[in-house]
Amino acid sequence: MTALVTLNGVSHAYDGPTVLEHVHLSVDKGSFLGVIGPSGSGKTTLLRIVLGNLIPTEGNVSRAAGIRLAYVPQVETVNWNFPITVSEVVLMAGASTLRRPWASVTQRREAGELLEQLGLGGLDHRHIRELSGGQQQRVFLARALHRKPELLVLDEPTSGVDVRTRHEIVHLLTDLHHDGMSIILTTHDINGLATHLPTIACVNRELIAVGTPREVLTPPILERTYGAPMEVLEHGGMLLVTDTPLEPA
Template sequence: MLLGQQQPSSIKKIKCMEPILEVRNLTCGYQTQPVFTDLNLTLYPGQLTGLVGPSGSGKSTLIRAILGLVRPWTGEIWFRGRRLKPGVAPSLVGYVPQVETVDWTFPVTALEVVMMGRYQKQKILPWSSRRDRQVARELLERVGVAHVAHQPIGNLSGGQQQRVFIARALVGEPEIVLLDEPTSSSDLHVQHELLHLLADLNQQGLTIILSTHDLNSVATHLPWVVCFNHGLICQGQPIDVFTPANLEQTFGGEMVVFYQQDRILIASGGTSLRHQMQDNLPQILRPSNSSKSA
């Protein structure tokens, strides 16, 4: 079984629970232009979900609406059976932003970045307590970067920076964490490490939603996928969802899907396919005579 993959029986068990997040008839947009309309989406506790779609498809807008950073035009968002107030940040929801939105030159250490996520837990005192600092250090240890706690955030590698922001998202003790394109500017090694870390956190009970356009990482690492392009296209396990028809509807272009045992490989169609297969794909995933396409 691949990393992060759940048995069908486990998925059925998850769906017997009460939803952790429900998006009901949600419409969002900017100025007079809607991004998506009448969106309905339900997610359950313990799911590790990839939200996939092209740039500009509305993935970030949906995440920002859940976080209260975008006010929906119409519709509702429910978390743990309670309706969220539009434009109000919900508690128990962690967030890892796109790396492009972070000012890496800001003079702050890794530990101080994590402490920023602790502020919403503080009710009276405007400064951090000894317990807050202890929790922050423990989380840096948990995500494998305790040794950089007192280094400036701008001096860290891309993978270390992402781990620090994951620790910041966890420091508020959330039940669900949303990540917006966490591997968009990372190399393959960093992507692999981050997805392993997220899978480990998910195994410990954390519900995770991450947006991405990296289909092969999703197919390899994540047990549930939502295809999104200005609305819900389809959702399910990668083996069921990643078909040429669904991917063309999602990304607006021809996609080729290869299967080899329990692995899925996706490449864009046309003349670039052979080049991608030869230069970028590991040997185990290259199509053989036994491979099938759909």
Template sequence: MTGTGVGPKLIEINGVEAGYDKSVVLHDVNFHVHEDQFTGIVGPSGAGKTTLLRLLLGTVKPYSGTVTNMQGLRTAYVPQLETVNWNFPLTVSECVLMSRPTKRKLPWSTQPERDEVTAVLERLGIAQLADRHIRDLSGGQQQRMFLARALLRQPQLLLLDEPTSGVDVSTRHDILHLLADLHEDGVAIVLTTHDLNGMAAHLPHIVCINHRVIAEGTPKQVITPPVLEQTFGARMEVLEHLGMRVVVDEQPEHKGSVSN
């Protein structure tokens, strides 16, 4: 899988300091997103992962430094599942349709719009759920619905906030494969995750942050004890398993606990 970022730049973040209410969360961040990138932003809670994602989205403005987007860049965003009210009166197809850019002034959808929704739901394997209420979906199905809503915008760059948070192992695999397929189809992907073994180790490119960028590169370059200690503030061991990096907590008396 390629995805380490060698194509044209979609977004450039240079020397950025950013945060909320005048408190600084990120210091001196330099980060570029390329057309063929598939990147996981990794770090502990409160390290600034979501802030970096919001810088890319443009919803957080830098205190200093620059964020430059490629002209006409189409970005789509998949938020964490818990950010919305799942009791909201919506069906899956209504939820997906709402993101479709339109200049149409009438409330109801057209047949071509409905066909587009059906096509994207089929692509994500949830076409049979189109008329179901959003509350009646599993966590994995809700994540797919959000992905479908994002894909309807035909994005060049897809940003996801903790896409595997709170889903089971099988769903995590499904989402990972789905994202890999989208990347193969030419969509650049940047996601945040705190899941080192289940998610980050499977990605072609990782950025470790803890209020600043600690390291970036392939899992082999980045998932190392010194980088992890700097990022998470705890000593961890790194093992090789079937060519993959596996992180385990280093505990003085009882070694071998697998880390998240």
């Protein structure tokens, strides 16, 4: 298996407590990896290190030569007051490679094809703040795919969207993976997203476990990850993670 990005004993601290400690993790070609853990566990820091946007305070990161990465941020972190249209957002993906301050006919055609593929046809001239949360998420996914990445990196792709949109995003990412895209994402949504992924990494400052959902979504590993007892049930062949009910006083 070809490694696209490898973290070797990576630790990181932000002028204070360590948020990641001695993490060894390989993101291989063909991976579809979901990173789960509580708020403040270091998930987003891990993504930033994978992307090369953050240099770890300890350890090192190796990347495949010439690897193309693309990032899809949390929609909740975006300033929607910025005056920009849907097509302009997508075309921003190629801005760093343009020799002129406007997109070529080919780039505009490819952007339009991506928007059609993602169910956003006809919205290219709409202001992005006019779209629903799910549509906004797909616009940023189109921007990432316009870079033709080998590794797609997403931070909480189903955060703040409704159930139907979550299902659409899960199916879309699954289709991209089946077409050969390598993917790493973070999520708080264990039942709606993580249980559907082939591989999960549990993180809470350290890397606690990596494996299939059935290998890592166990009460002992989940308690180590989240610091609270959790139950794992099965419904219709799928795992279902729930909080352990409190004992009556």
